[in-house]
Amino acid sequence: xxxxxxxxxxxxxxxxxxxxxxxxxxxxxxxxxxxxxxxxxxxxxxxxxxxxxxxxxxxxxxxxxxxxxxxxxxxxxxxxxxxxxxxxxxxxxxxxxxxxxxxxxxxxxxxxxxxxxxxxxxxxxxxxxxxxxxxxxxxxxxxxxxxxxxxxxxxxxxxxxxxxxxxxxxxxxxxxxxxxxxxxxxxxxxxxxxxxxxxxxxxxxxxxxxxxxxxxxxxxxxxxxxxxxxxxxxxxxxxxxxxxxxxxxxxxxxxxxxxxxxxxxxxxxxxxxxxxxxxxxxxxxxxxxxxxxxxxxxxxxxxxxxxxxxxxxxxxxxxxxxxxxxxxxxxxxxxxxxxxxxxxxxxxxxxxxxxxxxxxxxxxxxxxxxxxxxxxxxxxxxxxxxxxxxxxxxxxxxxxxxxxxxxxxxxxxxxxxxxxxxxxxxxxxxxxxxxxxxxxxxxxxxxxxxxxxxxxxxxxxxxxxxxxxxxxxxxxxxxxxxxxxxxxxxxxxx
Numbered sequence: 216x217x218x219x220x221x222x223x224x225x226x227x228x229x230x231x232x233x234x235x236x237x238x239x240x241x242x243x244x245x246x247x248x249x250x251x252x253x254x255x256x257x258x259x260x261x262x263x264x265x266x267x268x269x270x271x272x273x274x275x276x277x278x279x280x281x282x283x284x285x286x287x288x289x290x291x292x293x294x295x296x297x298x299x300x301x302x303x304x305x306x307x308x309x310x311x312x313x314x315x316x317x318x319x320x321x322x323x324x325x326x327x328x329x330x331x332x333x334x335x336x337x338x339x340x341x342x343x344x345x346x347x348x349x350x351x352x353x354x355x356x357x358x359x360x361x362x363x364x365x366x367x368x369x370x371x372x373x374x375x376x377x378x379x380x381x382x383x384x385x386x387x388x389x390x391x392x393x394x395x396x397x398x399x400x401x402x403x404x405x406x407x408x409x410x411x412x413x414x415x416x417x418x419x420x421x422x423x424x425x426x427x428x429x430x431x432x433x434x435x436x437x438x439x440x441x442x443x444x445x446x447x448x449x450x451x452x453x454x455x456x457x458x459x460x461x462x463x464x465x466x467x468x469x470x471x472x473x474x475x476x477x478x479x480x481x482x483x484x485x486x487x488x489x490x491x492x493x494x495x496x497x498x499x500x501x502x503x504x505x506x507x508x509x510x511x512x513x514x515x516x517x518x519x520x521x522x523x524x525x526x527x528x529x530x531x532x533x534x535x536x537x538x539x540x541x542x543x544x545x546x547x548x549x550x551x552x553x554x555x556x557x558x559x560x561x562x563x564x565x566x567x568x569x570x571x572x573x574x575x576x577x578x579x580x581x582x583x584x585x586x587x588x589x590x591x592x593x594x595x596x597x598x599x600x601x602x603x604x605x606x607x608x609x610x611x612x613x614x615x616x617x618x619x620x621x622x623x624x625x626x627x628x629x630x631x632x633x634x635x636x637x638x639x640x641x642x643x644x645x646x647x648x649x650x651x652x653x654x655x656x657x658x659x660x661x662x663x664x665x666x667x668x669x670x671x672x673x674x675x676x677x678x679x680x681x682x683x684x685x686x687x688x689x690x691x692x693x694x695x696x697x698x699x700x701x702x703x704x705x706x707x708x709x
Contacts, residue, residue, distance in 0.1 A: 295451040297417035303393040304418035305386075305622055306409060307379055308425040308438045311399030312369025312579055318402070319359045323351035325401040365583040372399070374577040374609055375426065381610045385619035393622070394418060400438055407445065414451050420629050421457040422622050423645070426576055428469060429518055430462035430640045431511035433499050443645040456629045459648050460621055461640040464518035468617020472608055473571075474525045480569055480605045481531065490533050490567040490603075491560060492526070494519050495586060496574040498539030498548040510640060512549055519573065536560065537573075540590075541581055554593060561597025568594055569603040576608045 313322040327347035362368055379395040386393050394416055398406035413421060423442065425435035439459060446452045463469060477492070484490050496515050503509040519537050526533075538556040542548035551559075560568065570590065572582045582604075591602050608614040630644055641648060 294454055295414050295417065297415065298419050298454060299417045300419035300456070302417055302419045303391060303626065304413055304416065304421045305379075305382065305393050305395045306413065306421055306423045307375060307382070307395065307397050308406065308423065308427075308435070309371065309375050309397070309399055309577070310434075310579075311402030311405075312371040313362060313402065314368045314372055316359045316362060316367055318368065319362055320351050320355040322402050323354055323358060324348060327351055361580060361584045364588065365580065369579050370583075371577055371579040372397075372402070374579075375399075377610050378426070378577070378615065381615045382618055382622070385616050386622060389619055389623060391619075391623055391626070393422075398438075400441075406438065406441060410442075410445060410449075410452065413455070414449075419456060420626065421455055422625050422629070423457055423459040424618065424622065425459075425461070427574065428462060428464040428576065429511055429514040429574060431499060431503070432507060432509045433503055433511075435461060436509075439645055439649065443649060446645060457644050458625050458629045458642060459645060460625055460642055461648060462514055463618075463621055464514055465521060466617055466621060468613055468620060470521050470525050472611050472614035472617065473522050473573075473605075474529065475613060476605045476608070476611070477522075477526060477569070477571060478529065478531070480603045481533075483603055484567055484569070484601060486567065487531075488533065490569050490601075491565045492523070492533045492535035492571060493557075493560070493568050494522075494535060494537045494571045494573040495540050495553045495590070496537065497581065498542045498552070501547045501549055504549065515574065522573075533569075540585060553590060557590060557593050557599070558597050561594065561599050565599055567601035567603075568599050569605065571605045572607055576614070578607045578609060582607055 311322075313319045324347050327350045328344055375397050379397050383393060383395040386395075394413075396409040396413060397404055398409035400406065423439070425438060427434045430436065439461075446455070481487050481490060499509065499511055504512045516537065519535070523535055536551075536556060538551045538553040539549040540553035542552060557568075570586055572586060575582055587604060591604070594602050625642065628642060
């Protein structure tokens with residue numbers, strides 16, 4: 216299953232939270248991304264509790280299965296009396312994913328309830344939750360098959376928790392006692408849940424670390440905008456000193472860890488010199504870069520250059536290619552596309568290919584299913600007979616220790632704006648960072664073209680969407696009246 220690009224996080228009306236015919240208590244509308252499929256605790260086994268950090272390994276907070284807890288549901292009207300100005304916390308940000316097959320449909324609802332993923336015309340924007348419900352229901356069987364093929368759910372939560380535990384242990388070994396929290400975007404533990412625990416633990420200095428090596432306004436930027444809105448609304452967080460490490464692809468520790476894994480995989484090939492090093496990065500719509508100024512493409516290309524410099528410095532002279540995967544919708548995404556490039560490499564005579572998932576630090580659906588299954592099969596069909604795939608970093612010791620170094624280096628700059636070494640986006644607190652980089656809080660161009668007149672792919676797509684909305688309206692009308700539309704029409708005529 217391909218993932219979906221995440222857009223801007225600007226105040227808007229919030230979609231209804233409804234699933235399995237149960238209506239949960241609505242979340243406050245912190246942002247356009249607040250709409251979530253929140254199950255009623257008594258009716259859902261997917262609800263999570265929020266334990267104290269003392270009950271988890273190495274000062275790391277994560278949720279458990281035992282007791283219900285909704286994502287952050289209120290605004291604290293007073294300053295946090297528990298705050299210790301010297302207590303350090305680290306907040307790891309990631310996407311999240313369904314942990315079981317039963318989670319797939321509500322997880323998809325969370326994605327499609329986001330107006331930046333499915334952007335309806337303003338006159339019918341109120342139908343967003345109904346459209347999200349319909350699409351998630353239709354897509355769930357196919358998506359569930361993809362998750363079933365990798366073991367029945369995404370390992371992202373487990374791996375991110377392991378990374379958090381490893382990071383806390385590394386920080387402790389380096390002399391910094393810190394609680395490490397995990398905040399996911401579209402599934403448990405939600406970012407709001409993590410911040411609630413940050414408040415309860417009395418953290419006074421928080422380092423915010425998105426687990427995306429390269430900055431993009433559609434991934435890290437989206438989460439940071441959500442955090443910014445929560446910080447502004449919650450008085451209990453207003454005094455929390457914090458700093459954001461917006462990207463860290465240029466760090467030598469990260470580069471070394473990537474090259475270590477690449478060399479390990481390269482050893483499995485008989486003729487190492489003939490292996491094509493194939494970097495596959497998550498794509499974003501081209502308009503994000505050309506119209507909204509997203510630095511993602513530039514940072515990605517620089518990241519690949521740094522990795523290949525180290526790779527070649529160790530005596531490896533393989534040719535390399537960068538391509539972008541996981542595109543959705545009819546608009547143009549960053550090119551070259553991974554699938555097209557694999558075909559072209561096969562046609563050019565490449566027989567050995569080593570795939571490197573460059574924008575992913577954890578194994579998940581896009582590495583385990585999209586790369587390992589779909590692209591591997593495509594490579595074989597294209598005449599590439601020798602295939603290898605570099606594993607994700609996960610809890611690689613060099614990688615984790617470098618993240619710990621990054622956290623320690625950031626602590627002196629809590630509450631200040633600094634130019635990170637080699638980064639295109641400055642380090643600083645949320646407001647200063649976004650003011651420096653994204654002053655106007657620009658709304659991202661839609662991943663789906665809104666409308667074009669004539670016989671275009673956009674027009675055909677919207678014809679289908681309008682037809683789908685019409686069907687929804689007709690079904691709702693028939694359920695409400697107990698009669699078909701035609702019966703009501705003929706009744707009126709008579």
